Amino acid sequence: MLCRVTETSLRDAKRAATARALAQAAFDLARERGVDGFTIDEVASRAGYSRRTFANHYSGKEEAIVAIASQQVHDAMSGIPHGDGPVLDWLEEVARTQLSGRLLDLLRQLRAMAQGHPSLRPHLLAVHHEIRETARQAILARVGDGHGRIHAQLLVGAAYGALTCMLEGLVPVLPPGSAALDPAAEQIPDLDDGDTDARPAPGPGPAPPALSHTHIQATP
Numbered sequence: 001m002l003c004r005v006t007e008t009s010l011r012d013a014k015r016a017a018t019a020r021a022l023a024q025a026a027f028d029l030a031r032e033r034g035v036d037g038f039t040i041d042e043v044a045s046r047a048g049y050s051r052r053t054f055a056n057h058y059s060g061k062e063e064a065i066v067a068i069a070s071q072q073v074h075d076a077m078s079g080i081p082h083g084d085g086p087v088l089d090w091l092e093e094v095a096r097t098q099l100s101g102r103l104l105d106l107l108r109q110l111r112a113m114a115q116g117h118p119s120l121r122p123h124l125l126a127v128h129h130e131i132r133e134t135a136r137q138a139i140l141a142r143v144g145d146g147h148g149r150i151h152a153q154l155l156v157g158a159a160y161g162a163l164t165c166m167l168e169g170l171v172p173v174l175p176p177g178s179a180a181l182d183p184a185a186e187q188i189p190d191l192d193d194g195d196t197d198a199r200p201a202p203g204p205g206p207a208p209p210a211l212s213h214t215h216i217q218a219t220p
Contacts (some may be wrong), residue, residue: 019057020071021047026064031109035065035117066110066123072103073130080138087143091155094135095163107167128167132160 025047029038036048044054058064076098107127112122136156143152165171 011151015057018047018049018053019067021055022049022054023064023067023071026058026061027106028066030061030065031114033159035062035113035120060088062117062119063123066120069103069106069110069124069127070130072101072106073098073127073134076100076103085153087139087148088155090142091135091139092136092157093115095159098131098135110167111167118120128164131167132156135160 012146022043028041029043029046037059040054042052043061043064044051047054054064058067079097079100080094107124110120110124114124136153139152139156140149143149
């Protein structure tokens with residue numbers, strides 16, 4: 001029985017390694033040549049496998065390109081902290097852990113690719129959902145049964161709704177150490193650029209605070 005379990009584990013590990021190698025090859029080729037600049041055969045060849053092996057793992061090169069981010073999500077979950085403090089503080093640590101390493105940069109690169117190739121977007125949105133769902137499952141496992149589950153569901157919905165807006169480029173973001181504006185931030189009008197048409201109409205009450213760019217701090 002132990003021998004059979006070991007064989008299954010080795011087979012699963014080999015399959016995961018193959019999928020990872022194919023995804024890395026697809027992502028690298030997309031960066032080098034653009035999404036339309038290579039074929040599935042070239043992905044398989046660079047990873048050292050056949051086209052048939054590629055088809056056993058991915059439906060197309062778009063799925064393979066984005067799969068590298070999905071794999072990072074699963075890798076990060078192994079480092080989720082096991083704290084006994086307030087749930088909200090723990091959820092923040094979960095989010096930081098999820099976006100640690102290369103994931104945040106990968107998602108920004110994939111979003112830039114998807115702007116010119118809409119066929120990538122459904123796969124990228126699936127990764128965003130996976131990030132939220134893995135966090136939801138983790139926090140539900142922590143709080144257990146009872147009324148705390150409702151509170152946990154609301155926390156995840158609020159926190160990861162905001163996080164998804166950031167990942168989709170709907171809010172201005174500057175990663176740590178970066179001086180360049182996020183492409184989404186460049187689309188937000190500057191109310192102090194002298195363009196009176198862009199200024200809000202004056203009204204009662206204090207002026208709204210100036211728009212600032214969010215800095216994302218991820219665990220190294």
